[in-house]
Amino acid sequence: MDAIAPMLPDVDFAYDEVPNLHELIEQLRVFGPVVPVKYLGAPVWAILDHKELNQAFNDLEHFDPGDGYKLISAPSMGLTIQTMSGQEHLNNRGAVSALFLPLKVRSYVEALIEPIAHELMDRIAGQREVEFVQGFSRPFPFTVITRLLGIPVADESMFLEWAVKLIDFPWDPEGALKAKAGFDSYMQAIIDSRRRQPTDDFVSRLISVELDGKKLEDEPILAFFRMLFPAGSDTTYKNAGSLFACVLSDPEIRVQAMRGDKERAAIATEGLRWQAPTAMLPRMATGDIKLGDAHIKKGDWVLFGITAANSDPKVFPNPRKFDPSRDNRELISFGRGVHFCLGMHLARRELETALKVVFERYPDIRLKPGSKVEFVGGVLRGPRELWVQPYGKA
């Protein structure tokens, strides 16, 4: 699509921090539901309106995510349910989905999610000021995954380095492949040990999964583990930061968050809409299609504008108001269709638990007066940092 000049040519949605993303979206929306923008220095399409984005998520003929993911993630991540299509995708997803369905995820809350939240709250005890992203929202979902995988606490930081590096393949192929080697040999030892002596943990359950009557081989299991970090940790931590930025800045919502599970679920949902962690999801078109007024060609890159669709005033009136009581049935943060986020239930329980435990432990917690919260990132988006005072004024 080289011939089409991007709107807002001074803004690159991959490289720039776009703290004013929501304003930029509204400037772009005037030109139509699907517009050309700049991404990685080149023009791509951005889908902005809810109707068109919903259509694209459900249209696997023209927007099969597999082809794009094979290019940008498969070299370091391997072949995962993100790179698979059709029956192969359904079979592989079906084989692991039980581990992420409501019944199983409910059991993780008490066994895993709440204790980890408390552990992290213990670590900030006594501190007058804490940077909440590094102190809580980042390690929280990451630790849920490392504990699910049976990784000892002492190895968590080494593991975090690998996990972060794995997704850097497009701009640091050597680093990403080196991280992959470290990650794989470490996880292989855990897989081997569970094969010899199964327990009832997550790894053992995955090892026991059968696909077409056969147990999974090592590589598909490793690929699944590699995917867990970008899919389940980076997203949730960005969103947890945004969520607390909102809740702590509004006394009324904070009172609601302390009230009960239903209120916390509604607040977490509104947080997912108001500042979705995956603001724009890159996909490659797999067929020619006219969407809105845009003539998208096979092979064009397309940004799925989740943040833009979540703020489409035709679907969410007064969209920039943080209002947990609004009708959020059309929330599109977890995508749509057969590739709908597998970890949605886990992510929601983590966010709800975070609200519960943080206010239980530090009922007076507040944003540090005078510190500015800035949300950044055109692809993954969350607060750059979030300074809080756990004990309030004291």
Added chain:
Amino acid sequence: MQVIFIDDQGTQHFVNAEPGDNAMRCATDHLVSGIVGECGGAMACATCHGYVDEAWLDKLPQPSAQEREMLSGCIDMRPNSRLTCQIRLTESLDGLIIRVPDSQT
């Protein structure tokens, strides 16, 4: 035709529908509390679980293997559990009663 949803608050919703509609969409279009259908009807989210009234069970086709797999991961699954996104309405289902579970999560 009509479908009757009894939501998680015990409220009855008499929802007008057309043959060919899917039951999940009828519920969400009429703001039936407790049916979410977040993936849009692709059997990928397990948030449209409902209990089909026993009297109507044998009028519905059996759930597919994929639907049964998803149902087994829902909270409080029962023999009459269905994903409502997989119930395609027909004239013979006029008056169908679906109860919404206390919680999808």
